[in-house]
Amino acid sequence: MIDLKDKVAVVTGSARGIGKSIVLRLAAAGADVVVSDIDLSGAEQTTAEVKALGRRSLAVRSDISQLADAEALIEKAVSEMGRIDILVNNAGITRDNLLLRMDEKEWDSVIAVNLKGTFNGIKAATRVMMKQRSGKIINMASVVGVMGNAGQANYAASKAGVIGLTKSAAKELGSRNIQVNAVAPGYIETDMTKGLPEAAKEAFMTIIPLKRPGTAQDVADIVLFLSSSLADYVTGQVIHVDGGMVM
Numbered sequence: 313m314i315d316l317k318d319k320v321a322v323v324t325g326s327a328r329g330i331g332k333s334i335v336l337r338l339a340a341a342g343a344d345v346v347v348s349d350i351d352l353s354g355a356e357q358t359t360a361e362v363k364a365l366g367r368r369s370l371a372v373r374s375d376i377s378q379l380a381d382a383e384a385l386i387e388k389a390v391s392e393m394g395r396i397d398i399l400v401n402n403a404g405i406t407r408d409n410l411l412l413r414m415d416e417k418e419w420d421s422v423i424a425v426n427l428k429g430t431f432n433g434i435k436a437a438t439r440v441m442m443k444q445r446s447g448k449i450i451n452m453a454s455v456v457g458v459m460g461n462a463g464q465a466n467y468a469a470s471k472a473g474v475i476g477l478t479k480s481a482a483k484e485l486g487s488r489n490i491q492v493n494a495v496a497p498g499y500i501e502t503d504m505t506k507g508l509p510e511a512a513k514e515a516f517m518t519i520i521p522l523k524r525p526g527t528a529q530d531v532a533d534i535v536l537f538l539s540s541s542l543a544d545y546v547t548g549q550v551i552h553v554d555g556g557m558v559m
């Protein structure tokens with residue numbers, strides 16, 4: 313039984329989708345959770361659901377691609393909740409296009425949110441965790457960062473970057489008892505993937521041994537494990553939650 317009572321978590325991009333499932337999973341295990349997103353009303357809705365579980369919660373509007381926003385988020389979390397035990401860098405976007413058609417804005421925006429946003433979160437929270445001499449950081453990567461994907465060069469590069477960042481941070485922060493891991497989801501049914509063409513969804517099914525798409529809950533369960541003391545001796549790892557798509 314995982315018990316996160318008295319732990320404080322910050323989850324970015326948690327107004328909906330995988331981030332929201334992570335928030336509710338951590339709260340159900342006893343954690344107080346800071347919900348952060350560019351969508352404040354969605355974040356407030358998530359917060360209301362956490363409070364309904366009897367936990368403390370706070371909604372903060374924060375554009376994680378901006379270091380100043382990330383720092384303000386962490387400051388607010390510490391001043392209102394007292395500490396930060398778990399940081400989940402989940403916020404992410406796609407701007408798909410073939411390389412030849414991809415414009416600079418599509419490239420820059422995906423790198424800014426997915427990769428720099430993860431750096432910003434780590435940079436802002438690390439000082440607090442170092443003082444506490446404990447912390448768990450979980451970064452949202454993707455199978456696409458491992459295997460590449462036509463039409464997603466920007467996204468694949470950002471997620472491959474997240475994996476390199478995760479391993480480097482794990483090496484730098486291990487001596488302070490801070491574990492840094494990445495989760496690499498495969499094809500998960502959320503708002504991000506609902507616009508995929510039917511042919512693309514069918515193509516996924518042919519390469520997923522478990523023969524079903526993943527759910528946000530499937531991802532949240534692994535994040536819960538990595539957030540807990542059960543994972544105290546696990547760092548620098550990339551855990552695939554993909555029904556066996558990549559092995």
Ligand SMILES: NC(=O)c1ccc[n+]([C@@H]2O[C@H](COP(=O)([O-])OP(=O)(O)OC[C@H]3O[C@@H](n4cnc5c(N)ncnc54)[C@H](O)[C@@H]3O)[C@@H](O)[C@H]2O)c1
Binds near residue numbers: 328377453496
């Ligand atoms: N859905 C999948 O199949 C899949 C697969 C692999 C990885 N992922 C990753 O999982 C994470 C969550 O994906 P999802 O499917 O729940 O997506 P989603 O689009 O449903 O949710 C993403 C959330 O991030 C927020 N966000 C966007 N830009 C932001 C910014 N600059 N600052 C703060 N918040 C911001 C959005 O408002 C939204 O609430 C992403 O990092 C994504 O890349 C998803």
